[in-house]
Amino acid sequence: ADVAAGKSKSATCAACHxxxxxxxxxxxxxxxxxxEQYLVLQIxxxxxxxRKNMVMSPMAAGLSDTDIANLSAYYASLDPAGK
Amino acid sequence: ADVAAGKSKSATCAACHxxxxxxxxxxxxxxxxxxEQYLVLQIxxxxxxxRKNMVMSPMAAGLSDTDIANLSAYYASLDPAGK
Numbered sequence: 001a002d003v004a005a006g007k008s009k010s011a012t013c014a015a016c017h018x019x020x021x022x023x024x025x026x027x028x029x030x031x032x033x034x035x036e037q038y039l040v041l042q043i044x045x046x047x048x049x050x051r052k053n054m055v056m057s058p059m060a061a062g063l064s065d066t067d068i069a070n071l072s073a074y075y076a077s078l079d080p081a082g083k
Numbered sequence: 084a085d086v087a088a089g090k091s092k093s094a095t096c097a098a099c100h101x102x103x104x105x106x107x108x109x110x111x112x113x114x115x116x117x118x119e120q121y122l123v124l125q126i127x128x129x130x131x132x133x134r135k136n137m138v139m140s141p142m143a144a145g146l147s148d149t150d151i152a153n154l155s156a157y158y159a160s161l162d163p164a165g166k
Contacts, residue, residue, distance in 0.1 A: 026120035033163065037109035051134060080116065080163035 001036075006074025009067055012059065021075050022082035033080030039072035084119075084149075089157025092150055095142065104158050105165035116163030122155035 010017075013031075017023050021032030031039065045051035046060035047068070063071070093100075096114075100106050104115030114122065128134035129143035130151070146154070 023118055023121075026118050027124060029118055029121045030116065030163070033113065035106055035109050035112055038106075038112045041110060080113070080165075082163075 001069040001073035003070065003074045003077050006067075006070030006072070009071050010074055013071070016055070017075075018082070020082040021078040030080075030082070031075040032078035032082050034075055036072045036076035039075055040068055043068045043071065084152040084156035086153070086157045086160050088149075089153035089155070092154050093157055096154070099138070100158075101165070103165045104161040113163075113165075114158040115161035115165050117158055119155045119159035122158055123151055126151045126154065 016025055016028045017031050021034075022030045042051060043060050043063065044065075046053060046056040047063055049057070060068075099108055099111045100114050104117075105113045125134060126143050126146065127148075129136060129139040130146055132140070143151075
């Protein structure tokens with residue numbers, strides 16, 4: 001996967017999940033350092049309707065498998081402590 | 084919430100999510116330092132059937148709201164880097 005492409009794709013995500021993958025909003029999860037494969041599974045679940053959320057479903061709707069792989073690799077690569 | 088009670092309740096969870104909340108299994112998420120309210124929402128979703136997973140649904144089935152609050156507080160309190 002392409003972490004740099006994931007980073008540029010993540011501009012929209014940062015609004016809720018934070019610029020360093022640490023969310024500012026208690027209901028929204030931190031993504032920094034999360035398991036890459038877990039992230040792929042969850043974003044696909046939101047995209048394909050297996051997991052439903054009013055905010056995430058539309059966010060994931062337009063993503064390709066490549067986008068999802070890159071975004072997941074990017075967030076997995078971030079420092080879990082957000083430094 | 085009672086972090087210590089959460090810790091003792093987490094014995095079952097540690098098998099997949101790790102003793103320090105960092106999962107050893109790529110498909111299973113790290114929980115260390117995750118947002119407390121997010122954890123409460125997800126465990127309740129698994130318990131109440133709003134979010135479905137073959138492994139997590141039965142795990143969450145027997146949990147009370149207090150258990151969920153304590154488990155969430157415990158995992159949120161852990162070092163996100165797993166130290």
